[in-house]
Amino acid sequence: MERKDPLFQGSNISLEKISGFLKKFKFDIKDIKDIDLDNTYIKNIKLKRALALFMIATMMILGYTGYKVNEIKTRAYDVYFGEEKIGTLKTEEEALQKIKEVKAELSSEYGASVVLNKEIKFERTHVKDSEISSDVGFRESVKSNIGALVSGYSLKVNGEELGVLKSKKEVDYVINKIKEPYLKRASKDATIKEVKILEDIEIAKKEVPIGDIDKQNDLIEYIKTGSEEVKIHVVEVGESFWTIAKIYGMKVEDLEQANSDRDPTKLKPGDEIKLLVPKSKITVATKEEVEYTEEVNYDVKIEEDKNMYKNQKKVKVQGVNGENKIVASEVRHNGVSIEKEILKEEVIREPVTEVVVQGTKEVPKTVATGTFFMPTRGRITSPFGRRWGRMHTGIDIGASHGSAIKAADGGTVSFSGYQGSYGYMVEINHGNGYRTRYAHCSKIHVKKGQKVAKGQHIANVGNTGRSYGSHVHFEVIKNGVHQNPTRYVR
Numbered sequence: 146m147e148r149k150d151p152l153f154q155g156s157n158i159s160l161e162k163i164s165g166f167l168k169k170f171k172f173d174i175k176d177i178k179d180i181d182l183d184n185t186y187i188k189n190i191k192l193k194r195a196l197a198l199f200m201i202a203t204m205m206i207l208g209y210t211g212y213k214v215n216e217i218k219t220r221a222y223d224v225y226f227g228e229e230k231i232g233t234l235k236t237e238e239e240a241l242q243k244i245k246e247v248k249a250e251l252s253s254e255y256g257a258s259v260v261l262n263k264e265i266k267f268e269r270t271h272v273k274d275s276e277i278s279s280d281v282g283f284r285e286s287v288k289s290n291i292g293a294l295v296s297g298y299s300l301k302v303n304g305e306e307l308g309v310l311k312s313k314k315e316v317d318y319v320i321n322k323i324k325e326p327y328l329k330r331a332s333k334d335a336t337i338k339e340v341k342i343l344e345d346i347e348i349a350k351k352e353v354p355i356g357d358i359d360k361q362n363d364l365i366e367y368i369k370t371g372s373e374e375v376k377i378h379v380v381e382v383g384e385s386f387w388t389i390a391k392i393y394g395m396k397v398e399d400l401e402q403a404n405s406d407r408d409p410t411k412l413k414p415g416d417e418i419k420l421l422v423p424k425s426k427i428t429v430a431t432k433e434e435v436e437y438t439e440e441v442n443y444d445v446k447i448e449e450d451k452n453m454y455k456n457q458k459k460v461k462v463q464g465v466n467g468e469n470k471i472v473a474s475e476v477r478h479n480g481v482s483i484e485k486e487i488l489k490e491e492v493i494r495e496p497v498t499e500v501v502v503q504g505t506k507e508v509p510k511t512v513a514t515g516t517f518f519m520p521t522r523g524r525i526t527s528p529f530g531r532r533w534g535r536m537h538t539g540i541d542i543g544a545s546h547g548s549a550i551k552a553a554d555g556g557t558v559s560f561s562g563y564q565g566s567y568g569y570m571v572e573i574n575h576g577n578g579y580r581t582r583y584a585h586c587s588k589i590h591v592k593k594g595q596k597v598a599k600g601q602h603i604a605n606v607g608n609t610g611r612s613y614g615s616h617v618h619f620e621v622i623k624n625g626v627h628q629n630p631t632r633y634v635r
């Protein structure tokens with residue numbers, strides 16, 4: 146049996162439940178009636194126990210009821226625009242007042258009278274305090290459901306509507322804001338000659354629900370980043386998501402999101418990383434006139450000289466770069482250079498042509514090439530340097546008796562004959578500060594003063610002079626100083 150008392154509204158407490166609770170304590174309400182007050186001590190104890198339990202039960206009922214009282218619902222009104230519920234307020238007057246205020250606010254904002262085209266309805270209800278609409282919430286709800294149309298200006302780019310703003314002035318402001326950075330970027334030597342938007346721009350008056358009017362800054366942001374272009378970056382040695390993000394001015398998180406299939410800690414050179422680069426919905430084309438100076442490389446003229454060898458050349462006139470002043474027209478799309486056309490080129494300084502004299506005379510084989518080769522084939526049996534406390538001024542190349550000894554480079558024979566411990570020896574002056582010696586020969590084929598070509602057979606291997614076994618003692622002397630021949634031969 147449900148109590149109709151308002152105190153118990155919404156609760157389902159009943160007497161049966163309370164008595165059921167008491168029975169759990171092996172006691173019944175009728176026991177209380179049966180209690181004989183004039184009875185024994187035991188009966189008194191029973192009475193005391195009954196009273197205590199009764200009090201506990203009463204306190205529990207009161208406590209539960211008290212909680213229910215706090216939760217009591219308030220009389221209120223649900224507010225409807227046609228079938229659309231707008232919110233819940235305590236009085237009709239309060240709702241009407243707020244709706245009136247919102248309408249006035251919108252009217253002044255859009256410069257037009259706002260007419261509510263739906264019926265306002267109220268429905269009586271009971272709600273908890275927390276279910277009453279907040280002031281801000283109710284007003285927002287009125288705004289978005291008011292259904293009234295206002296005049297706005299839509300911005301269409303290549304037929305796609307990007308947004309609707311309150312006024313034409315706002316749309317113009319947005320377009321100017323998009324152009325702005327590319328007008329500023331021009332350097333001090335550049336003059337902007339032309340600015341245009343490549344896309345087809347259409348601004349049209351349009352009736353739209355109030356809630357569809359965009360905020361100009363939101364529209365600017367959308368135009369700037371509205372579409373994204375995927376670019377690829379190939380990872381180089383030592384790069385990480387952090388350094389790559391820095392290169393492209395991106396956030397590391399965005400980079401990680403675009404490459405969620407990759408472990409950022411396992412990047413290796415050659416990996417391809419996707420870059421989501423925001424791409425503006427509008428392309429601002431600028432035509433700048435730029436002025437700068439440019440170096441002009443000098444030409445080189447060759448003059449032939451038949452008195453000089455083919456491998457000889459010398460600079461007769463040193464070339465000097467020239468300098469030109471350039472006026473160019475440069476087209477940029479959103480700041481990126483697309484094409485450059487030179488309009489005017491003015492010489493500031495003419496370049497000076499370099500004149501190089503090149504010999505044509507055939508180089509005789511007896512002229513030194515500057516490099517040496519081994520005079521005979523064989524193993525080096527004794528190296529250059531200190532040996533048994535004495536200086537060994539050349540290298541010994543072991544070869545069989547009578548093998549050919551060849552000139553290590555072209556030159557003129559400066560000694561040919563017997564020379565003490567060297568035995569039979571040939572010395573060649575190469576004319577470039579170098580002389581070479583070939584000692585312990587068995588036979589000599591050249592005379593002093595004779596020109597010899599590189600590789601020419603000049604003597605035979607022998608064992609003359611201070612020698613133990615058949616070999617060539619080979620020396621390389623540079624400006625009078627003995628060198629280690631192994632550093633020169635190739």
Ligand SMILES: [Zn+2]
Pocket residue numbers: 527537539540541617618619
């Ligand atoms: Zn030797």
